[in-house]
Amino acid sequence: MAVQSRRSRLPVRVLLAAGVMALAAAGCASQGVTPGQAVTTGALGSQTVSAPGSATATLPSDAGSTSASTSASTSASTSLPDADTSSSVAPSGQAYKLTDTVTEGGFKIKIHSATMPYNPPAGTFFTPGPTREWLLLDFEVTNVSSQQLMFSTIGAFDMRDSANASYLTSVSADDDLKDKAFQDHDMNPGDTSRGELIFDLSQQASGYRLIFKGNMWQASQTPPSITMGF
Numbered sequence: 001m002a003v004q005s006r007r008s009r010l011p012v013r014v015l016l017a018a019g020v021m022a023l024a025a026a027g028c029a030s031q032g033v034t035p036g037q038a039v040t041t042g043a044l045g046s047q048t049v050s051a052p053g054s055a056t057a058t059l060p061s062d063a064g065s066t067s068a069s070t071s072a073s074t075s076a077s078t079s080l081p082d083a084d085t086s087s088s089v090a091p092s093g094q095a096y097k098l099t100d101t102v103t104e105g106g107f108k109i110k111i112h113s114a115t116m117p118y119n120p121p122a123g124t125f126f127t128p129g130p131t132r133e134w135l136l137l138d139f140e141v142t143n144v145s146s147q148q149l150m151f152s153t154i155g156a157f158d159m160r161d162s163a164n165a166s167y168l169t170s171v172s173a174d175d176d177l178k179d180k181a182f183q184d185h186d187m188n189p190g191d192t193s194r195g196e197l198i199f200d201l202s203q204q205a206s207g208y209r210l211i212f213k214g215n216m217w218q219a220s221q222t223p224p225s226i227t228m229g230f
Contacts (some may be wrong), residue, residue, distance in 0.1 A: 012096020053084045093222035102224050105144035112138040116230045126172040131203050140194035143187040155216040159199050162207025170200035
């Protein structure tokens with residue numbers, strides 16, 4: 001029954017992602033989004049990059065955007081193609097390090113750790129598919145606006161590689177995180193929530209960066225990006 005429940009949520013999440021991305025693309029087209037330049041970094045293999053506990057300074061929030069990406073990959077153990085780069089463009093704002101606290105779209109994000117490749121525990125139903133690797137992100141977000149805002153991981157995060165291909169989170173893999181998985185929800189001013197999520201990435205790609213938009217409807221046209229180090 002648990003397996004059936006996980007699978008039943010997958011089409012809904014995928015349809016939601018498609019709708020969000022389509023709306024975002026239309027919004028950016030109407031505002032004349034200018035494509036930016038990808039940030040490329042060296043690979044760290046299978047290391048875990050941890051942000052120190054003292055990295056609490058809030059960084060400038062003058063960069064933000066509704067993403068103009070038009071394609072993404074969201075597979076777990078299923079066989080899905082790598083991310084499409086045929087028409088994948090993203091506005092590029094200020095680049096930050098993994099240890100920085102970044103503010104955008106009414107939210108600030110602090111990343112506690114990023115682990116790649118992440119290997120799920122033995123006996124886990126879902127595992128990375130062929131040519132795929134998982135990245136586990138442990139993070140917290142705080143609503144720094146003056147109003148209640150929805151924090152949606154689909155709308156807030158856009159993972160890009162050095163070729164500018166776009167990746168979303170793995171719905172099935174997130175289910176296996178159980179109570180550690182970040183739950184999308186409305187957040188009041190000053191609220192902070194912490195959780196984990198998994199990005200399903202390509203083994204052939206590198207130079208990953210996380211474009212952070214916070215609440216996508218509050219963001220501007222040049223979202224900041226966080227260099228992942230992989």
